[in-house]
Amino acid sequence: MTAEYQVHGSVAVITLNNPPVNGLGLATRTAAVDGIRKALADEHVKAIVLTGAGKAFSGGADIKEFNSPKALTEPTLHTLIKTVESSTKPVVAAIHTVCMGGGLELALGANYRVALPGAQIALPEVKLGLLPGAGGTQRLPRVLGMEMALNMIVSGTPVPSEKLKGTALFDEVYEAGADLITQAIAFASKVADGRPLPRVRDRMVDYPNHEAFLQFTRNTVKAVAGPFPAPIECVETVAASVTKKFEDGLKFERERFLHLMQTPESKALRHAFFAERQVSKIPDVPSDTPTRPIAKAAVIGAGTMGGGIAMNFANAGIPVTLLEMKQEALDKGIAIIRGNYENTLKKGKLTQEKFDQRMGLISGSLDYADIADADIVIEAVFEDMGVKEAVFRQLDATMKPGAILASNTSTLDVDKIASFTQRPQDVIGLHFFSPANVMKLLEIIRGKATGKDVLATAMALAKKLKKTGVVSGVCDGFIGNRMIEQYSRQAGFLLEEGATPEQVDKAIEKFGFAMGPFRMIDMAGNDVSWYIRKRRYLEQPHIAYSKTADILCEMGRMGQKVGKGWYDYKPGDRKAYPSAEVNEMIVKHSADIGVARRKITDEEIVERLVYALVNEGARILDEGIALRASDIDMVYLTGYGFPLHRGGPMFYADSVGLFNVRMAMDKYAHGRHGDAWEPAPLLVKLADEGRGFNS
Ligand code: NAI
Secondary structure: EEEEEEEEOEEEEEOOOOOOOOOOHHHHHHHHHHHHHHHOOOOOOOOEEEEEEOOEEOOOHHHOOOHHHHHHHOOHHHHHHHHHOOOOOEEEEEHHHHHHHHHHHHHHHEEEEOOOOEEEEEOHHHOOOOOOOHHHHHHHHHHOOOOHHHHHHHHHOOOHHHHHHOOEEEEEEEOOOOOOHHHHHHHHHHHHOOOOOOHHHHHOOOOOOOHHHHHHHHHHHHHHHHHOHHHHHHHHHHHHHHHHHHHHHHHHHHHHOOOOOOHHHHHHHHHHHHHHHHHHOOOOOOOOOOOOOOOOEEEOOOOOHHHHHHHHHHHHHEEEEEEEEHHHHHHHHHHHHHHHHHHHHOOOOOOOEEEEHHHHHEEEEEEEHHHHOEEEEEEEEOOOOOHHHHHHHHHHHOOOOOOOOEEOOOOHHHHHHHHHOHHHHHHEEEEEOOOOOOOOOEEEEOOOOOOOHHHHHHHHHHEEEEEEEEEEOOOOHHHHHHHHHHHHHHHHHHHHHHOHHHHHHHHHHHHHHOOOOOHHHHHHOOOHHHHHHHHHHHHHHOOOOOHHHHHHHHOOOEEEHHOOOOEOOOOOOOOEOOHHHHHHHHHHHHEEEEEEEEOOHHHHHHHHHHHHHHHHHHHHOOOOEOOOHHHHHHHHHHHHOOOOHHHHHHHHHHOOOOOHHHHHHHHHHOOOOOHHHOOOOOOHHHHHHHHHHHH
């Protein structure tokens, strides 16, 4: 069923019915056009009500048809809107719950619009790097005025219907709880004989001195749009609603829409949109896999990560107990949590009531007996297998049967951790990112024995904690850190060869990363990766690293927390100031290892850092550690500040073309540490076949 047709007295009611949000897919469009035709052919019908079944009037384009020829098959959305707009019997759009994108554009083609309060009204296309391409930019200003329409189209933000009461968008906004269809039928009967039929397209957009206002808007929008072209294109098309005739405005809108469809920025945003929808799909764990209830949580270790993880549970309304070895560490951890919430309270982003509620959900203990009945426990103690072993043996001995035993380890073998227990099926990795109460990414590490219900529960928990959960197999560093390792190695080699930390950071930040590698590691703490490297020197002595990072740590420059790392810091200021001492150390180190420093271009920096990610990503994909290339992109977009407008490392490589990526890598394979550029077999294969990771 895609649209129902019923006649009530002299009013035909066409109800879009394409769950979940009545997306305007081909079958729905066809049924709606058929409905209008039927109503026009029936002499007893005097007016038409167009509405949506279930939870929406319409959410707009059917995302299943994105990038599919079906979207362009007749009747297109344009044709449907034209059919509605040229109806010789009045059409009343009866709007409730959700009316967005193409749904709103369709409603704007109707002669009248009536609505319930609380309906979300939006043209959100800009969020996919597009503009409303079915008349929205021309019709919305005609009912809301240019200023309000611009706000909605440039931001894409939904506005509740009751806020738009009194504008020409709505003829009626009823009381909450009113029976929309009964009201709409009554309204349609009332206007059935009225002629001429009002049409949005016949209205004028009147804005005195519009050029001055538009210029102001252009300047403001340019300043905030960053690398995205869509917001400014939205301004230009809305401007056309004032400066051009309706049909010419529509043509202009179409042209700019088609242009935006081809931009890499829109392609990246659409990729990210679909990647986010894919990420929760695990082929052998169907969405109806039973989950375990999570009503009570515990966290072992109240350090940097433990505190942030506990806040996630409190924010989601789940009581959580922090367990530490010493009262002092526990008090310190809870004081930091309190401080964090107090800051949010001071900023007005949390009410006192919520503050009390959240703090009330967090308790502390030194005794495992106090957490024995928790449904999930997340270990966040030191990154040391011996310490983890002791904790997991203890958890195995104390926790109730069926409790999920999770580790927040960032690099260690989750299968080995599981082997310390008699219940490996209950063990999983839940790798939060720092700061854990802020970062969206949650890597969910599936051990070889992890139960499907445990995995399904972890995915559901990620949603509950408002995180993007990405499944990773077990390997050193999982998806994110295993890749960043190669990126960091290149960053280190670049220093030895002639770059400064500032040059490297600036180049990659210009590419769009939120933060370059050296600023990032200064924030995380240089000692953390030093510790991991020391382990790797023993486990994998053949892998080369620049020694500059070790020398930095030997100099006591552990990062922001001690006021000096790769950069200098001033108290209370996170700004990074280049350090003469560090630059001298780097130059001296190059001389010590006999490397002649050379001028390094920004292009080389970006290629070496990003392609190092891509090459390792290809191995991760090939080994099945990541389920999909787009999952890797999600990890990087939500956890590592990879620029959204480039869609993630794998998508970016696809857009450059894997052949070109390989050519660039070949170039570096002839330089220092060329073995780091041994191409991943999957990269070679796909490049040879002229394919991409995502296609
Ligand atoms: P941290 O040193 O800040 O905190 C560890 C806490 O665990 C300390 O408060 C310590 O007293 C406590 N602890 C140690 N042994 C314990 C035991 N046997 N029982 C109870 N408490 C114990 O360390 P951090 O940074 O919070 O890291 C914890 C874990 O999270 C590590 O596995 C780390 O690799 C991982 N991780 C760290 C990230 C970071 O950015 N710091 C990011 C993601 C994961």
